[in-house]
Amino acid sequence: MDTAYIINTLFMIFSTTLIILMVPGFAMLEAGIVRTKNVTSVLTVNVMIYVIASLVFIFLGYNIAFGDTQITTMSSYAFVMFQMAFVGKSVNIMSGGVGERANIFPLAIFTIVMGALIYPFIVNISWGSDLLKDTILDLNMHDLAGSTVIHSTGGWALLAAILIIGARKGRYINGKIRVIPASNIPLVTLGALLLWIGWFGFNGGSVGGIATKELADSVAKTIFNTNTAGLAGALTAGIFIYIRYKLFDITMILNGALGGLVAITAGADLFSTIQSLAIGGIGGILVIIAIPLFDKMQIDDPVGALSVHLVNGIWGTLAVGIFILDISLLEQMKGIIVIGVLSFGLSFLSLYLINKIFEFRSSDEDQMQGLDVSECGVEAYPEFRRTI
Amino acid sequence: MDTAYIINTLFMIFSTTLIILMVPGFAMLEAGIVRTKNVTSVLTVNVMIYVIASLVFIFLGYNIAFGDTQITTMSSYAFVMFQMAFVGKSVNIMSGGVGERANIFPLAIFTIVMGALIYPFIVNISWGSDLLKDTILDLNMHDLAGSTVIHSTGGWALLAAILIIGARKGRYINGKIRVIPASNIPLVTLGALLLWIGWFGFNGGSVGGIATKELADSVAKTIFNTNTAGLAGALTAGIFIYIRYKLFDITMILNGALGGLVAITAGADLFSTIQSLAIGGIGGILVIIAIPLFDKMQIDDPVGALSVHLVNGIWGTLAVGIFILDISLLEQMKGIIVIGVLSFGLSFLSLYLINKIFEFRSSDEDQMQGLDVSECGVEAYPEFRRTI
Amino acid sequence: MDTAYIINTLFMIFSTTLIILMVPGFAMLEAGIVRTKNVTSVLTVNVMIYVIASLVFIFLGYNIAFGDTQITTMSSYAFVMFQMAFVGKSVNIMSGGVGERANIFPLAIFTIVMGALIYPFIVNISWGSDLLKDTILDLNMHDLAGSTVIHSTGGWALLAAILIIGARKGRYINGKIRVIPASNIPLVTLGALLLWIGWFGFNGGSVGGIATKELADSVAKTIFNTNTAGLAGALTAGIFIYIRYKLFDITMILNGALGGLVAITAGADLFSTIQSLAIGGIGGILVIIAIPLFDKMQIDDPVGALSVHLVNGIWGTLAVGIFILDISLLEQMKGIIVIGVLSFGLSFLSLYLINKIFEFRSSDEDQMQGLDVSECGVEAYPEFRRTI
Secondary structure, eight states: OHHHHHHHHHHHHHHHHHHHTHHHHHHHHHHHHSOGGGHHHHHHHHHHHHHHHHHHIIIIIHHHHHTTOOOOSSOHHHHHHHHHHHHHHHHHHHHHHTTTTBOHHHHHHHHHHIIIIIHHHHHHHHTSSOTTTTSTTOOOOOOSSOIIIIIIHHHHHHHHHHHHHOOOTTSEETTEEOOOOOSOHHHHHHHHHHHHHHHHHHHHHHTOOOOSHHHHHHHHHHHHHHHHHHHHHHHHHHHHHHHHHSSOOHHHHHHHHHHHHHHHTTTTTTOOHHHHHHHHHHHHHHHHHHHHHHHHTTOOOTTOHIIIIIIHHHHHHHHHHHHOTTSOHHHHHHHHHHHHHHHHHHHHHHHHHHHHHSOOBOOHHHHHHOHIIIIISOOSSTTBOBOO | OHHHHHHHHHHHHHHHHHHHTHHHHHHHHHHHHSOGGGHHHHHHHHHHHHHHHHHHIIIIIHHHHHTTOOOOSSOHHHHHHHHHHHHHHHHHHHHHHTTTTBOHHHHHHHHHHIIIIIHHHHHHHHTSSOTTTTSTTOOOOOOSSOIIIIIIHHHHHHHHHHHHHOOOTTSEETTEEOOOOOSOHHHHHHHHHHHHHHHHHHHHHTTOOOOSHHHHHHHHHHHHHHHHHHHHHHHHHHHHHHHHHSSOOHHHHHHHHHHHHHHHTTTTTTOOHHHHHHHHHHHHHHHHHHHHHHHHTTOOOTTOHIIIIIIHHHHHHHHHHHHOTTSOHHHHHHHHHHHHHHHHHHHHHHHHHHHHHSOOBOOHHHHHHOHIIIIISOOSSTTBOBOO | OHHHHHHHHHHHHHHHHHHHTHHHHHHHHHHHHSOGGGHHHHHHHHHHHHHHHHHHIIIIIHHHHHTTOOOOSSOHHHHHHHHHHHHHHHHHHHHHHTTTTBOHHHHHHHHHHIIIIIHHHHHHHHTSSOTTTTSTTOOOOOOSSOIIIIIIHHHHHHHHHHHHHOSOTTSEETTEEOOOOOSOHHHHHHHHHHHHHHHHHHHHHHTOOOOSHHHHHHHHHHHHHHHHHHHHHHHHHHHHHHHHHSSOOHHHHHHHHHHHHHHHTTTTTTOOHHHHHHHHHHHHHHHHHHHHHHHHTTOOOTTOHIIIIIIHHHHHHHHHHHHOTTSOHHHHHHHHHHHHHHHHHHHHHHHHHHHHHSOOBOOHHHHHHOHIIIIISOOSSTTBOBOO
């Protein structure tokens, strides 16, 4: 029995390390996508989120989420740290989508609210102590590693934030969309691949242990399916884009992979290989379809986070109900709706109130000049001459 | 017995994760070496290879390689994914060497052929079901993690590709070699170091398990020797270059390290520390000698892949026969030759046929403008002003 | 018993891999901080240090440090490689601080001396065979993973080096400090985050094993505390800077995180979560206070290594004596002083002698032009136009 405890602890440390590798993953992805004048600001936000969300989760959020749940299968430090590694992700998803025009200070305040209250409450009713047990809102969805709990939650928060903060200055002019190209494709690629690898820890670790033959199989299958869905999402996105434009657009291919990874996250432990292929593949196409749709609605999301995380978070959670016989599609839909309403509502409320006191939106001049100067006082690439 | 199964599964997941870290490794290395105008294209090819080669290997190649081999010492998902993580490497080696002038679409077709057929067949006769057993071509070489099976295979495919595709426009003019400097040295360094670390999973995982005292020792020794050979290759390459030019050329030092790592790959489980030092050290020197030789023959290989992977793949496989008493040098040579003929022949044939339908070589104008625009429609660094 | 041996070996391989991830971590951090004209040189030094320090440690230093210590709880290869992964760090700390004006060749010579003699001797009297046992200098401090043994040692060596080599040309003119901004903030961020993650292996692995329930708890607690201190250091540094300048300076936030990580390193296995928070938080503030102080003293340290590693190495070692009842503050102070005197003295002596033969300081012209051209013959970003 001690051997199981030891192996589970080691496995959880390994998984947690991979998830924390997603901190540079998100940071590099977003730093590569935004314009050079906003790179430092985006990096600062990413680091800030990891710092603040983790700290408030350790000292407040964890208790809200899990109360006095007894951890006996592994070191409780390993369990708490694994859970802590998740919390920043939901804010990361949101912060990326409001990049290039959101001020850091109010984002920091929202990170506290999200990390200490909103996210922990959503974990509570999904994976944790379950406050809503035996009420009409009791959730019984299967969401292994958070297609809904993390990705949709972050996506709904982002949607609320975009409604409050608005689009980047100059992004939509007289109904025309101005294309703003990513400034550093190697960083985008590095970031997306680090996220991909981090996902193995995210989903694999969410199995909760590895110390029986059945658990070992489940962990390995989960990671295998996770990777397969990422591959499939990249493939379908790439084919789709190539057919349409005769070009290989790597940012779309990588977004397709991330879409597939989000989609598989709810049920990576349950699907067959072929199902994983299908779910990931559909996820990739959804990203490609959703990105221009959001743009048409003038919902300005520089990193495509709504398409990757919200759309595919919903799709992945539904897919469990569709493909897995034992799981009720209705319960999956109930989970999506309840958590959607809570995430959007609580996020909107918090963002609205914060915005009353500390304005979220950077001034037009600051946006023109870039947030790196106004917010950070540190240019990202001071020695490189810019074309614009 | 379950404990062994669990620990082996965890170990294999760990090893596989490290190998997949070589995907950003290769991508960053190659993106740093090519000119800025071809960076997106090189990144796209690297991601595309991981996606396509892995998928065709899972659904076709694995079965060709291993048939119905029973996996009982670990979760079969972990084993399949570990094997899958290898397949892209052989194509990566090839794609890097034809960088800056090969079109992506035919490369994608070749990736299918390599991942579904050529590489699996070579694995079959080396590590797998062994179709050629009891024939005159039956192979009995010791090649722990693929000095021949992966690195030479990729190298031979590259040689075939260079013969068909030719050198980059303007690389050799009237017998003069035009030096094209790497565009981003931090990316080169990051990529090479990620490859180095990934190699621990590559070679360590190839021991096949860790769940006995003997296996644990063998894994640790393998990783230790792998690292030692990388160190030695970097050292000898660095000394060699410094003596000749009084300069510390980091691209050569890193290529030396990679050469040492390729060389140790065939026998990292067998060598002593001193032998690892010698084999890696010779590997580093071979790289430094081979790079200008290939250039003299006007075999244009921007990343030095032939010198790193083909030359050292051969050297490392021979070294096992030379240094290890129980292993027949003749069997090692037979392995090198049989796999060399097969890899080169099958690759050449496939590339030749693909080239008849979808031309591999980018037009002169596309090469001048850079493949990022013509192939991807996405510039790597659109905001940075270029000197050329 | 074999199971413990196997699990410890796997754990040590995992930890070592994380530590080696600090090689690209340091390299990217330093490459991002220096000016573009010195980037290749800084990268070369980082790779060179890993290569030379590791090799001399394996063949000479290890024996000086540990003599014929019997390793029975894991594969001895895993233990030796774990110890080897440490040695380069102390030289890295030093080399970063003399960046942009120190020649590579004498740095290579000093790396040999440090890796083969000075660092192993310091390990010997702290963690190893203990030559000074039963003498008046016998050390009994608690220094889990090297706040003093590694970080202060590197810091003292750096102080000695700065005294000998001097400040960068043009850094201090008529008592005025010229601010030299970091050239690539994404690299700084990536590097710092890789270091952060590598620290989990550094401190976690230093517990020495994981194969009992108590050890598993200790490892998980150590990693948890390590992360908490990093979070706290980033937080306090960020708050401090924001209050003072109303700006979010990410280089200071990351330096604060690193300061917190250095500070927790001596006692991460002993502290409570709150204590870790306090120690890391103070560490972050110390960095912010110390950086301008060293600058006022015209001690030119481009990466802030003295503030991060020396100041916090001392603080972290003291903190164990202050916060942990069973541990004598006097013994901690004795350790700090004895190792400080030895590190500074032996480093100064070696650097002084090396400097007599191979001048450390680059000529003014080489500094103006950048060391990449004079030392490496390889520009880091040859295609990017510079503003200066």
